[in-house]
Amino acid sequence: MKLYYSPAACSLAVHIAAREAGIRFDLVKVDLLKHRLETGEPLTSVNRKNVVPVLELDSGERLTEAAVILQWLADKAGDRDLLPAPGSLERVRVQEWLNFVATELHKSFSPWLWHPETEEGTKKTVRERLAARFAILDEELSGRDYLTGDRFTVADAYAFTIVNWSNLLNVDLKPYANLRAYMDRVAARPAVRQAMSAEGLLKEAA
Numbered sequence: 001m002k003l004y005y006s007p008a009a010c011s012l013a014v015h016i017a018a019r020e021a022g023i024r025f026d027l028v029k030v031d032l033l034k035h036r037l038e039t040g041e042p043l044t045s046v047n048r049k050n051v052v053p054v055l056e057l058d059s060g061e062r063l064t065e066a067a068v069i070l071q072w073l074a075d076k077a078g079d080r081d082l083l084p085a086p087g088s089l090e091r092v093r094v095q096e097w098l099n100f101v102a103t104e105l106h107k108s109f110s111p112w113l114w115h116p117e118t119e120e121g122t123k124k125t126v127r128e129r130l131a132a133r134f135a136i137l138d139e140e141l142s143g144r145d146y147l148t149g150d151r152f153t154v155a156d157a158y159a160f161t162i163v164n165w166s167n168l169l170n171v172d173l174k175p176y177a178n179l180r181a182y183m184d185r186v187a188a189r190p191a192v193r194q195a196m197s198a199e200g201l202l203k204e205a206a
């Protein structure tokens, strides 16, 4: 299996989930400024949508859309902590969070805050909307280790990856003590550290 990724992009969620699930894969780095693979080929050669993540299966088939790849990986590994059994309400709760992260968080940050050409007024509105959503996360995380309870799921891999952009884009997390504690908790997981290290996102001790 091959994961086409760009450091700290939403592909990090898939990277984390694959490590959590113990799935073996190779990494192919993508330059998102140039939309090129490390081999120099255009990103469109593996995904006509011109975005990461892309998961290439051993059969050569390719999967796109982070929230869907995450579910596929958890099912493939049969890891019912990462994603509960089909038909269960617990699974729908994880999917509820996946959809929230995809539509309310991911697609607020990206493209609006990531793109330098976004007008200041738009950025301000986006920041206000994100603050309202972070307040929801913060409340939901009161007394809970992870989004759906005491188990880390694929929704946590996705939420962590996207909320982590706050550090890169100066979005203030100070008002959200539960959310900050959650980010630290997820960051300390061995699989998360391994994924971040492999993407060059950790300051390693010399």
Ligand SMILES: N[C@@H](CCC(=O)N[C@@H](CS)C(=O)NCC(=O)O)C(=O)O
Binding pocket: 009, 010, 011, 032, 050, 051, 052, 053, 064, 065, 066, 067, 102, 110
């Ligand atoms: N709908 C896609 C969106 C993926 C996406 O936005 N990827 C970003 C990185 S986080 C990207 O590749 N952006 C490059 C671009 O928009 O040019 C998904 O949910 O996986």
